[in-house]
Amino acid sequence: MLVRCIECVARFRRDAIDFAELPPRCPHCTGILKSDTVSFGEPIPPDVLEGCFEEAERADCMIVAGTSATVYPAAQFPVSVHQRGGDLVEVNPYESEITQLCRHTLQGPAGEILPLLVERVRRRA
Numbered sequence: 001m002l003v004r005c006i007e008c009v010a011r012f013r014r015d016a017i018d019f020a021e022l023p024p025r026c027p028h029c030t031g032i033l034k035s036d037t038v039s040f041g042e043p044i045p046p047d048v049l050e051g052c053f054e055e056a057e058r059a060d061c062m063i064v065a066g067t068s069a070t071v072y073p074a075a076q077f078p079v080s081v082h083q084r085g086g087d088l089v090e091v092n093p094y095e096s097e098i099t100q101l102c103r104h105t106l107q108g109p110a111g112e113i114l115p116l117l118v119e120r121v122r123r124r125a
Contacts, residue, residue, distance in 0.1 A: 007031025009045050049073060056080050063117075065091040066110035069098040091117070 001014045005026035017024050017033060024033040038044050044052070056062070056077040069075045075097065078088050082101045090102040091113045099105055106113045 002036035003033045004036040004045065005029060005031040005033055009047065011036055044074070052077060053080075057084075060084075060086045061089070062086065063089045063091060063114075064096075064098060064102070065114060067092070067096060069096040 002011045003014050003017055003024070004011050005028065008026060008029040008031055010026055010028050012027075012033070025031065026033055052074070057080065059081050062078050062081045064078045067074075069078065078098050078101065082088055082098075087104075088098065088102040090096065090099060090105045091108070091110045092099075092105070093107065093109050095105075106117065
């Protein structure tokens, strides 16, 4: 697991950080460290966002799981794949903003559907 500085975006292995002082501070800039996740309302770190755009531009198929597909910029990734002629596979318990764009829709909770999908793909490979 990684932790990330909210100021300089540096990442560190959790076991490399001393949590004796709270909140933990970045050894580079003394900014506050947090888990390397994105919470609701928090921006995606710029380096991660750039990587996502690059991967979406190369993708010819994307699995979109467990999202309403309404929060940008992440909601742009499947739209970009679709606009370039790629296939979308949606895994969701309900319809989303991109359901109509998807080649396949697997209705149900992602935690149940994705393991079944992985197993089926493994058997076919």
